[in-house]
Amino acid sequence: MSDVIPFWIAGTPAHGHDPLEVSHPHDRTPVGRTTHAGPEQVEAAVGAAHAVRHETAALPVHARAAALDHVARRILDRSEELARLITAENGKPIRWARAEVARAASVFRLAAENARTWSGEVQRLDTESAAEGRLAYTVRVPRGPVLAITPFNFPLNLVAHKVAPAIAVGAPVVVKPAPKTPLSALLLGELLAETALPAGAVSVVNVPDSAAPDLVADPRLPVISFTGSGPVGARIRAAVPQKHVTLELGGNAAVVVCEDWSDTPYAAGRIATFANYQGGQSCVGVQRVYVHRSRLEEVRTAIVAAVESLGVGDPTDEATQVGPLINEESARRVEAWVEEAVDAGATILTGGRREGTTYAPTVLEDVPVDAKVSCEEVFGPVLLIHPVDSVDEAFALVNDSRYGLQAGVFTHDLRVAFRAQRELEVGGVVIGDAPSYRADQMPYGGTKESGEGREGVRFAMTDFTYDRVMVLTGLPL
Structure with missing residues (x-):
């Protein structure tokens, strides 16, 4: 299967049995072949993300930042290849595909910078006599593994906007790229596999849209980050009200x-x-x-x-x-x-x-x-x-x-x-x-039927995490 592009399960290349052919929107010529992941392979990806959630969260900041910096460099190393791949699978003019690649590299670079400055907050509690000698230390911790569902129109950069912030905060991520344009996301999976991130920290799996509800419902993926159509986003939100769901939906700007x-x-x-x-x-x-x-x-x-x-x-x-x-x-x-x-x-x-x-x-x-x-x-x-x-x-x-x-x-x-x-x-x-x-560093998202939550590297990092406070007692403040 040397000419078949693999998907990535826990940093390891894999192939399924169900073919996925990708053709050029301009003239319908074939541009690449990959496969859909089978149920056992999807289970392996989700299980791996769940298994390493604590290890990934405990990863030192320098290790997260080093992985993000590596991917940023490798995107630029292969920028023309990636741009031509985007044009081939998406039909985007090459000038805009090159701009998308440059932005994706910037997203990973920004995530590395933000990971290095992502820190906690110290708060004295002795504003009341009953709390003398007490101090609160608050940090943001990952909500858990992220399911990233991405659209066809920005097949590289919108994947970057979900994967890079997840890595920055120490959250495993399972990416489901758009079936019409999976190839650039799969190449990004290859670059991520070159890093020293824990096995299971990132998977990129081709899943038919018909199988996506099972992924959405899986309790081991408590965070859903979806970019796509309004009706699909509404169905996701209704299906998993107990999950943290970020929706980047449509508009008529x-x-x-x-x-x-x-x-x-x-x-x-x-x-x-x-x-x-x-x-x-x-x-x-x-x-x-x-x-x-x-x-x-x-x-x-x-x-x-x-x-x-x-x-x-x-x-x-x-x-x-x-x-x-x-x-x-x-x-x-x-x-x-x-x-x-x-x-x-x-x-x-x-x-x-x-x-x-x-x-x-x-x-x-x-x-x-x-x-x-x-x-x-x-x-x-x-x-x-x-x-x-x-x-x-x-x-x-x-x-x-x-x-x-x-x-x-x-x-x-x-x-x-x-x-x-x-x-x-x-x-x-x-x-x-x-x-x-x-x-790519500013908050991005909508209101009304355009979605909820915000992307933009630091803002997505906030969305993927929650505050956890520790109170220290008996301190000589």
């Missing part, structure tokens, strides 16, 4: 272009790029654009021009900025949603065409508020433009959504910026840029 914004080409370029850069398959990709009516014609013209300038096509081409969707089913769904909006009165300003798995970057206006492309997560290269007469109206429309992940506000007015942070019902507000901006 909005941008507000205020009357005072002076640099229209910049705003238009950022909006166009980040509505389309992953084929629109980003939960913080631009979907709704609210423009002050006094600037509408200027901004609309600039956005359409910027969208039409994007290179579309073969994702291995260095000039390509917009590649295919993950499969033809997804592209057909986007096509149907746009047609539905047009039938309801929307106008296509550019785009609106599908060729196989590729849907042309599309700009719509006059979209009814109840059209799917407005109120659902389109997860495709489609944005809509809507005029507003005030900041009040714009912010109300941003909030008129079941989702609340991130929003962007193009303004030079600090009062509007702070008002946006105060009033917009989202996990993150980006001023002067598109909502798609994410620094």
Whole structure:
């Protein structure tokens, strides 16, 4: 089975009997073969994580940090290989795949840095006479092994955002990568196996989505970190209310272009790029654009021009900025949603065409508020433009959504910026840029149906742990 890519059970390569073929979304050519783990192999991975949970938690900080630093270096050593693998299995243009690889290396580096500074808190208790001579020492300890369920759209970096914080706090982790894009996660498993982490600290297993509920229900995995669709996240949360569940779900991210914004080409370029850069398959990709009516014609013209300038096509081409969707089913769904909006009165300003798995970057206006492309997560290269007469109206429309992940506000007015942070019902507000901006060290997550909990290395470390206090008595304070 030399040409079959292994999965990883407790740091050891393994193969199953059920084949998993991975093909290129652009032209459906085969790009790699692996296998699904059998029930006994899944049991071995979960059992190993459970068995080493105390050993992993007791691992010295320098050992955790050394493992994380090693993986960061090895990702960079194999960066071009990883980037081309992401492009092959995901269809992401090579320029964006390289950016994803660089970010994944940064996540492991940040986790190593945070592991070294992750410390406890000392608190004197003799504020009352009854507690004289007592001192509390509080540390955060792992809740237990983590089940990390990751999506197809960032097949390396979103795995890194779950694995690296788990290692940093001393929690074993079992990764279930997306069946459509498992290959880059499996290569990451290879790099993790090179470290001196305890056997069982990390497993990367291919599990069909149909078998995932058994993993979710396993009591030996008390922490679930899931990134994916809203309906699946809701089912997970309902199925295991006793577990600690972190959900990074969908969005239909909005941008507000205020009357005072002076640099229209910049705003238009950022909006166009980040509505389309992953084929629109980003939960913080631009979907709704609210423009002050006094600037509408200027901004609309600039956005359409910027969208039409994007290179579309073969994702291995260095000039390509917009590649295919993950499969033809997804592209057909986007096509149907746009047609539905047009039938309801929307106008296509550019785009609106599908060729196989590729849907042309599309700009719509006059979209009814109840059209799917407005109120659902389109997860495709489609944005809509809507005029507003005030900041009040714009912010109300941003909030008129079941989702609340991130929003962007193009303004030079600090009062509007702070008002946006105060009033917009989202996990993150980006001023002067598109909502798609994410620094890997900042807190990232949403509200409403966009999820619960936070990623961002140190924030995920907090999510994976809980406070444990020790009281020392009889001290000469």
